[in-house]
Amino acid sequence: MKNKSKHTKELTEHFFRNEYGKIVSVLTKYVGPDNVQTAEDIVQETLLKATDYWELNGIPKNPQAWLYTTAKNTALNILKREKHKNDYITETKKELENLENFQFSDEQILDEQLKMMFVCCHSSISENSQIALILKILCGFSITEIANSFFTSAETINKRLVRGRKQLRENRVSFELPNNINENLSIVLKTIYLLFNEGYNPSQKNELIRYDLCLEAIRLAEILINNPSIDEKSDCYALLALMYLNASRFEARMSKDGEIVEMENQNRAKWNKELITKGIQYLEQSKNNKISLYLILATISANHCIAKNFEETNWNEILSLYDSLILLEDSPITRLNRSVALAKVKGNKEAIKELLNLESNSDIGKHYLFQTTLAEFYSLENKTEKAGIRFKKALSLADNERDAEFIKKKLFEVVPI
Amino acid sequence: MKEFMLFIRSEEEPKQDFSPEQMQQHIEKVGSFIKKLSEEGKMKSAQPLEMEGRILSYKNGKIIDGPYNETKEVISGYYHLLAENLEEAIEITKGDPRFEEGIWRVEVRPIKKVEGIN
Numbered sequence: 389m390k391n392k393s394k395h396t397k398e399l400t401e402h403f404f405r406n407e408y409g410k411i412v413s414v415l416t417k418y419v420g421p422d423n424v425q426t427a428e429d430i431v432q433e434t435l436l437k438a439t440d441y442w443e444l445n446g447i448p449k450n451p452q453a454w455l456y457t458t459a460k461n462t463a464l465n466i467l468k469r470e471k472h473k474n475d476y477i478t479e480t481k482k483e484l485e486n487l488e489n490f491q492f493s494d495e496q497i498l499d500e501q502l503k504m505m506f507v508c509c510h511s512s513i514s515e516n517s518q519i520a521l522i523l524k525i526l527c528g529f530s531i532t533e534i535a536n537s538f539f540t541s542a543e544t545i546n547k548r549l550v551r552g553r554k555q556l557r558e559n560r561v562s563f564e565l566p567n568n569i570n571e572n573l574s575i576v577l578k579t580i581y582l583l584f585n586e587g588y589n590p591s592q593k594n595e596l597i598r599y600d601l602c603l604e605a606i607r608l609a610e611i612l613i614n615n616p617s618i619d620e621k622s623d624c625y626a627l628l629a630l631m632y633l634n635a636s637r638f639e640a641r642m643s644k645d646g647e648i649v650e651m652e653n654q655n656r657a658k659w660n661k662e663l664i665t666k667g668i669q670y671l672e673q674s675k676n677n678k679i680s681l682y683l684i685l686a687t688i689s690a691n692h693c694i695a696k697n698f699e700e701t702n703w704n705e706i707l708s709l710y711d712s713l714i715l716l717e718d719s720p721i722t723r724l725n726r727s728v729a730l731a732k733v734k735g736n737k738e739a740i741k742e743l744l745n746l747e748s749n750s751d752i753g754k755h756y757l758f759q760t761t762l763a764e765f766y767s768l769e770n771k772t773e774k775a776g777i778r779f780k781k782a783l784s785l786a787d788n789e790r791d792a793e794f795i796k797k798k799l800f801e802v803v804p805i
Numbered sequence: 806m807k808e809f810m811l812f813i814r815s816e817e818e819p820k821q822d823f824s825p826e827q828m829q830q831h832i833e834k835v836g837s838f839i840k841k842l843s844e845e846g847k848m849k850s851a852q853p854l855e856m857e858g859r860i861l862s863y864k865n866g867k868i869i870d871g872p873y874n875e876t877k878e879v880i881s882g883y884y885h886l887l888a889e890n891l892e893e894a895i896e897i898t899k900g901d902p903r904f905e906e907g908i909w910r911v912e913v914r915p916i917k918k919v920e921g922i923n
Contacts, residue, residue, distance in 0.1 A: 665823055672831050679842050690832045711838050715848035
């Protein structure tokens with residue numbers, strides 16, 4: 389009995405997370421973005437009811453319908469109460485009717501989530517708040533979970549959410565797609581990509597990939613491409629290509645002992661061919677029109693994905709793509725990433741030169757990855773002392789245990805004592 | 806801890822399977838397009854300015870993990886899956902009707918069972 393209850397709890401938690409955003413989106417349509425908190429409260433209440441009821445009676449045959457019906461009824465009750473306030477009589481009556489007649493269809497739910505995405509990414513809202521709102525409202529993450537993903541405290545996240553909701557109210561943001569949808573689209577895409585990356589990287593608390601975040605990011609991006617209101621979808625396709633291609637390598641990145649596996653040592657048989665295919669399809673669909681960071685990064689990722697092994701990777705092509713990337717955005721980290729391809733094409737010495745140059749021109753030296761990369765190049769050139777110095781420096785800069793462990797291993801390879 | 810892999814799959818099956826040659830071709834085509842734009846000096850003007858500062862400036866100017874995953878994976882390759890979530894996900898997938906509808910289909914594949922550990 390205890391196991392069944394635990395199983396039910398886990399199942400409902402995950403299921404709820406996915407349904408949360410959908411229902412909030414639909415309800416916000418009826419209560420308005422300035423009352424998004426109300427919509428969230430209703431859904432919270434619904435989920436609590438579900439937890440109690442389902443724990444006792446088991447999960448219903450159609451859990452989604454159960455949730456939606458309950459949420460709808462709760463919302464109707466609230467709107468009926470509002471009816472008695474003078475200001476809202478006409479509008480509320482209309483909304484009441486609409487909500488009563490509302491049938492939860494898949495298509496409608498997708499539409500409302502799309503609107504919610506744009507609402508959360510409204511230009512009046514700060515970047516930090518945008519992503520917090522998306523995670524909270526659309527993806528159903530708890531404040532603690534969001535805080536963990538962003539290396540910050542629950543209090544900070546809460547402040548961002550409060551500020552975000554306030555900005556929605558103050559700017560009277562309406563629940564519809566913006567007129568200049570293509571301008572706002574880039575903000576939405578950026579937010580989705582930041583979301584993907586937060587899931588892609590281990591947090592400071594030594595957690596493994598927040599895979600859920602990556603799945604959510606992909607899910608949201610696919611809502612975008614499936615919607616006819618958006619004309620210019622090139623960047624969406626490019627972003628999806630990038631996410632699918634990166635995701636295809638998930639399985640190979642961790643050893644059975646839970647250790648990090650470098651790309652060089654990854655078992656490429658574990659790279660998911662279906663995801664790679666999907667990624668390349670999206671890549672295909674995205675070319676010809678626009679150039680974006682996503683497109684170039686996706687192409688780089690694609691080149692990795694189709695390579696038989698590390699050595700036989702088309703490093704020339706990758707280097708050339710990085711050169712294009714630098715034209716678009718010249719930054720220390722782009723150059724750091726490029727240095728790996730540079731080493732493969734022009735030799736380690738060339739790469740070392742580049743990195744030393746970079747170090748003197750920027751503060752990239754503060755990033756542990758810079759130090760490990762440089763250390764690796766030194767190591768390959770048998771400059772073990774210099775390698776050791778850099779690995780030690782990297783160790784001092786690492787901010788979580790897993791990275792530290794990995795660096796230590798590398799360090800001991802060079803300095804056995 | 807059970808070791809399962811969770812795969813995301815769009816409900817829409819890939820329109821066609823690519824042969825390795827086709828994949829190569831498609832990727833080269835995009836690569837050429839990108840290079841062409843670079844040579845024509847069209848890079849800067851093509852990209853909306855707001856894209857530039859944003860990703861790097863996130864988290865108050867600290868260098869963060871923006872769209873720069875390549876070095877990490879190549880040098881330290883530390884992307885890996887959240888085991889607890891996976892276990893959770895497996896349990897969920899067994900009975901979750903959600904995955905029969907909507908955009909997502911989740912595929913769970915066993916890797917290996919570890920004996921003696923719950």
